[in-house]
Amino acid sequence: MEDSKRKRREIESKILEKVGEVVSAIAEAKYVDQVICALHSIAVQLFPVDSSRLLGCIDSGFRNQLLSGGISSPFERDDWWHVFYHEAAFPTLARVLIYNVALDWLACFPLSARTQVYDSFFVKGPPIEVVQAIIPALLKNGSNKDTDVNVICSNAERILVLCLLGNNGMLQMAREFGILYSSEEFTNKMLKPDMLVFISKIAQLIASIPDKARLEAPAALSSAQFFKQVIIQLLAAAEERSVEICNKGEALDQSVSDGTFLFVGETFSRICRRGFADILLAEVVPRILGHVRGCLSSNIDFINHNLFKSKTNFQFWFKMIETIKDSYAVERLSEQLLHQLATEHVTDIEAYWILWILFHRTARNQASIRSIFVDKGLLWKVFPVCCLKWILQFAVLDCPPGSDSLKKGQNTQGLRDIVQRLLGVWSTRQFVQSAAMEQQAYVTAAVGLSLEQMSKEELETTKDVMPLILQGVSCRLESPDPLVRRMASCIALVFSKVVDPKNPLYLDDNCREETINWEFGFNRQPKQISASSDRIEKADDEVKSFLSELNKGVSSVDDDRKNNNVKGRHQMFSELKLVDPDEIVDPATLNNEYSSDEEDRDDDDDASENSDSSLQPYDLSDDDADLRKKVSQLVDLVGALRKPDDPDTVERALDVAEKLVRASPDELQHLSGDLVRALLQVRCSDLTIEGEEDSAEGKRQRALVSLLVTCPFESVAAVNKLLYSPNVDISQRILMLDVMIDAAQELANATSNRPRHQQRNLISTSEQPWFLPQSKGPPGAGLWKEVSETGTSLSWSYRYERDLPLKPSQIKTGKSRRWSLRSEKMQVNQLEYSKNKFPLYAAAFMLPAMQGFDKKRHGVDLLGGDFIVLGKLIYMLGVCMKCVAMHPEAMALAPALLDMLSSRDVSHHVEAYVRRSVLFAASCILVALHPSFVASALVEGNAEISKGLEWIRTWALHVAESETDTECSMMAMTCLQLHAEMALQAS
């Protein structure tokens, strides 16, 4: 012991001496050959150098010097090597090599000399030391951009590539750590915690290489490629090491702290932290998948945990996650793993086993890892539904899955806890209001899938589950979003199936399919990392085969049709054959056919029977379509609608209501209020058979719209009065708003012909003398000319004439006549084509509806429970605003609407639905205001308008920045854009 130490110290001093010589020789060198010689002299002491290859490339004067260096024995050389690299000598020489030699001499080195006496110092050294020596050289870049630094850096990069990638440096390093860590010598010298720090320091250095490399660095040092190589080498080392450990018979559990594993884990965690978990997994997944598939294919009948535990090549995988100490890295890794497995389309069983292999130890031992799956995986993150299934199977159900569905294990306590936790989140109103839609769908799927696994007894014994489900379902069913309602009905269906499988509860007619689609339309396929072109090809093939099938189908249909035709013709022929034109037909026999059935009843004589046979019945089918009483008067209509006990009458009344109203009879004005009330109070669901409610609803809505269009003031007054009445329910309020929306749009798009005010010229203002005939007439008429009188010279009258073109009727006479005093031509001239009748009524539509939305009354609470009505109301106001776009009325109505929108209760309403409508209405205001109005308002200092517009901008900005609802933020962006456009036009 003492002896070896002493010897080691001797060698050390020798080496230091030698290094000192070399360094000074290099410093004093005038020629490159001197440098080569100096380096050679120490190189030969350390490792075998092929001197003969150097001889050719240096000057003859130095050859002797080169050869003079004694070549030590291999054993001696080994000692030297050890001491050289593990003591202070190498760092010293390395610094000289990297900075001085590289800068001054390396460019002059012949290629063979560079590899022999320069690169080999690094390549043949232990990579741990080499890395520590080289990497700091990379750090120099960026400080100053002179060529010196560039030379040094590019050389360092080159050496790194050479050592780590070209020479399996990472593999060696990992091996070295394994040896170092377990060797007693090292244990004595260095405390384990220090060793850990050292390992992580090296890992950190390795992981930082791509960051430190310059932009011009070789492609191999770019993050993706470099890490990929590193990972491949490390994985190889780890597998090798695990086999080694197994062979030694050490139990895996005890050998947690193996140097190789530690290093690999540290490096992986750093790679993951840098965001390259996908690269790591791209290497890891195929390997594990290969192993798992091998196992699965060989043991289809019997798969359990022990099977995998017994395989030696799994040992590292069991420990891999454990070695990654950084929980953030593990989280990234697990997330990425799930996505990647989803894109690989692995089966449920494979996915389960992969998860199990990687995570089962850590998930059991470490709460933080468990919570990655159970909390984050279920509640915070959003994965594809297949991943959700895997998570549930692995982390919650904790047993291998069945062939095509989730399977429940022995221990259900975990499941019950999870269900309780999930429901706790899922059922809160706040979650419904504020969580993103994807998140909601995901959590709903998690709830549904885990509920499916529960039995009725478990459901009953688990605390709070039933009330929570009820609460969650009911608060979702109120939502205006059909998707949210569907989530509720899916959960209700699952729940009802658990409670009573024979009696499923369908809240929604649309989702009656057997298996619920938990995706809810969100197809979350992350980007594929490995572009699997073969899959695309497969898809192509599928498409092609599908097409060919389709073609076949078409042609077969064609064939069928042809066959049918042929058959049909055959049949016709055969039928035709039956009728022989020459056959003698006895009329009596024909008659017998018809009267045979009568004989039994009819006791009359033959004569009467024969005569009866002439009484052949006509088609006796009868329907009662014409029997329904028609409602033809408005008064009758109102009366008929108010007969809830006579559904037929109400239905008939609804049928004719729109027509009657559109006819716009005189009494409509007086009856419109009554009619509005009567129509609104009809209960369509009561009077129609199931499945036809929609048509009745549609008729009612159209009738109301027509009422509002034909008789706006009176009807709208009635509607607005009812809008806040406590006697109507939400559906009626929504109906009213819908009707107002439709009516406003219809009025806005209405076209009407109105005779234009005709200006009559006074005699004095006309250009031509009054006594001349007017120049009216058909186009093409010539000028008036005075006709010279031939008779008497004295004439009291003037006569004029002009040429007229032929009337169209003289050429071609048409049959249609227009019953009018005025000609068609005149009408065209006198008619004014007017559009948009709505501005006249806009105030009547909007102002009453805006009053009192914030008052809470009996049965009316728009800001609270009836938020759907509020959203609809604001939407309606927005539509109205749009309908008065560019009219002066918009300017008058905008401030009131802006005032309503900007109130805090509305603009910051908890429900995204309301916020969306506010954004819509705000956008409508921006669209509706004529830029010139805006400009003049700003100039005149119209505070309301300018303040309101500014509010829109700031608020939209706020929403765009901090909104959870994606649709809201999108709309806010649009709103901002509109604002910008308006501002541009107004300025």
Added chain:
Amino acid sequence: MDTKRPPPDPIAVLRGHRASVMDVCFHSSRPLLFTGATDGELRIWDTVQHRTVSSSRVHGAAHGIIGVATSPLIGDNKVVSQGRDGTIKCWDIEDGGLSRTPSLIIKTNSYHFCKLSLVKKPSTCLEQTEDASSVNASVKKSGSTTEHPKNFCDMKAGETVNAAMLDGVDGGKTQGGSVSTEGPKYVAIAGSQSSEVEIWDLNTAERLACLPQICNESSSSNSTKARGMCMAVQAFLPPKLQGFLNVLAGYEDGSMVLWDLRNPGVPVTSVKFHSEPVLSLSVDEPCTGGISGAADDKIVLFTLDHQTGCCLVKKEISLQRPGIGGTSIRRDGKIAATAGWDHRIRIYNYRKGSPLAVLKYHSATCNAVSFSSDCKLMASSSEDTTVALWELYPPRT
């Protein structure tokens, strides 16, 4: 012979009435059609040209006409109209149409919905009676007599008018307007006591009989009253009982009663085929059967046996929608027609009771249906103010 051929459309639609057309009736020999509407207008139509021959307001607009009738028995130039004003008016048919004033007015003082019925005489004995042409001039008031010779007095119109007018003045005061006639020139109607049937003489405008025959007494039998109002009536002369007027009456409770005027106190038979008021009755030409329509959902074909005095159901036809306002049997006894509240005219094989056609034309309740005596035409009238002419199963001649 396609059994699936669609039902025929009317060959003509006679428009002109401004109110619901209550009754329709063909002239026995000339191509004329008489129609009466609820606004009191009586129209005569030419069934060849499909044009109005004449139109006259024969009853008050407020009351309207409920029935019109002609019969060879009362003369080819006469038509009888019944109004809801409690009168029956007999009119002469002149060249240009109707006489300006009725030849006879009977004040029946009955206000109800029962259409009058002239006496129906089997065609076989029609000739005999015409030959006999003898009328019992001495009319017995409220006749308890069972025998009424069918002597036919060929009185002049003017005389009739005078007599009627005189009688109208007198009788209206004294008898409360219920007169009945027996014999060919009689008319049967529901009486002023609506549960009774009265027979009036069209010559004298006097009431001949009252069925049940207690009408002059203060109390009427409970059994009759229990039947409720008389809703339909049909008078006829069964061929085998020479000249003894029989009356078949349908009542509010759905029962039908056959009276023989020889014994007006007690009905020959009483049957109840319907569960709702009997609204119309028709007896076929040989007077051995008939058809009845009611407010319930069935039509009953029945047979009458005058020897045993019984009335039996031959066939019961159930309907989808209740209410038959009018029935008629064609003279050749082959088909029968019903006018339904469901706007349909239905044609049946009268012998077998099998349905032959459902005629959809009218857009409101059908009030009456009638066949022409030559069996070629059928007319239907409806609340939709139209009269439709149909040509169905024309006789093979």
